[in-house]
Amino acid sequence: MKNKAVLLSTLIGMSCHLAASEDYQAYIVNGTDASITTFPSYVALFVDLIDYNNTYYEGNYCGGTILNSTHILTAAHCVYSADPDNNLYSLFTTVVPDLQYESYFPYNITEKKRVAKIYYRDDYNNSTLNNDIAILQLESPLTTINTSHYANRPSTGTTYRSSSETFYAVGHGNTKTGVDEKDYLQKASLKYVDNSSCNYSNMTDTKLCMEGVVSPSNGLEASTCQGDSGGPLYWYSGSNYIQVGLTSFGPSTFCGDASFNSTSVFTEVYDYQAWIDTVLAGTETAKYIATDAKRQAYVDSIGKEPSSSGDSGGGALGFMSLLFMSLFALVRRSIQ
Incomplete structure (x- = not known):
């Protein structure tokens, strides 16, 4: 959005x-180009x-x-x-x-x-x-x-809550806070953060917390910050992109600034499999x-x-x- x-x-x-005390928005920031054929x-x-x-x-x-x-x-x-x-x-x-x-x-x-x-x-x-x-x-x-x-939704017994796993948020997003300069589909590389270390007070077991990976080329942190709520969080299993979350909310300021510890929150899809079905x-x-x-x-x-x-x-x-x-x-x- x-x-x-x-x-x-x-x-x-x-x-x-926009709801509660945090600024609940989500947009791909400092992402890289993503092919829609990879994320169909x-x-x-x-x-x-x-x-x-x-x-x-x-x-x-x-x-x-x-x-x-x-x-x-x-x-x-x-x-x-x-x-x-x-x-x-x-x-x-x-x-x-x-x-x-x-x-x-x-x-x-x-x-x-x-x-x-x-x-x-x-x-x-x-x-x-x-x-x-x-x-x-x-x-x-x-x-x-x-x-x-x-x-692709996660199957029973799938484990991915680990900082060593690879995750991507996908959407049409910003290059920095408040600036939408990217027309091409974007992806942000993210890593898992335990809920106890997340920046928000309203975390539950049905939410996933992620923080961006800092690019070695420009020192900017990939993030979801403003606008593409509802979009997917994919876990790369080594052979497939599995949708483990959907974008719920993130910070409204300092998006992509590596000097700030900005985390984003995703609704965990696995917890709602029965309702989806x-x-x-x-x-x-x-x-x-x-x-x-x-x-x-x-x-x-x-x-x-x-x-x-x-x-x-x-x-x-x-x-x-x-x-x-x-x-x-x-x-x-x-x-x-």
Whole structure:
């Protein structure tokens, strides 16, 4: 998620990308280029209103991974809202697979699918980000992928909580705090930190703590700091990339500065295997269902947003446009 979208969520309180005492954001910082063919399960989440008012938000706001052709794993705080009928993320999230360059969205991509149903656990805590995990069900199956795109989840008995193991966080991210200069998919090399040594007070056994590896070439520390929440943490087993976590939160300042001990926190996937399987089996009830009627009602309430580019393809929503749309909905909701 862009920092602009973080500010938006904080201002309007409609989608909690920021919670509790720490600054719960996550973006790849001081990473290196990553090929989407190496990490094919990765997807980007965008706010996309093209079919409704010819606009879209120009940067992805969260990441996720492919569980199967119709289900995406991400962080609950990416899509949670106390008022989802008036929330852009709940209503207008589009999932894009195989996205090597962030700027390829929306007109140079293989496909995109809109989210229809949102699942998160009953015990999700939007303040502590405990149980920060969600599954998005798509309106229709992804058609350009195959089973090789599905995330590899850890099997029973797998052990990886060791500082000697190799981990990678993947996403579209910053080169340093607050600066998004990388269009190409990025990966950050991380190492395991015991929860007792993590920088945060709200650690539980279902969270993984990681710190960045310092590059010998520039002295900068790889990190997840601002924006790509919900994206994967992979453990390299020596032969496969296994998704052991999803990005939950990290520090808001000094990202990548090796003189500061910045740790980031990931929801541990293994602890939620049973819940994931019940969602995939269709036995869980969705927390929210986004329909065309609900989306149209939202757009009608804010008015048609003009194209910013002048071309026939519509325009990217700038920060002020997105802020206006969301504040308008907030005001409308408060006076009802």
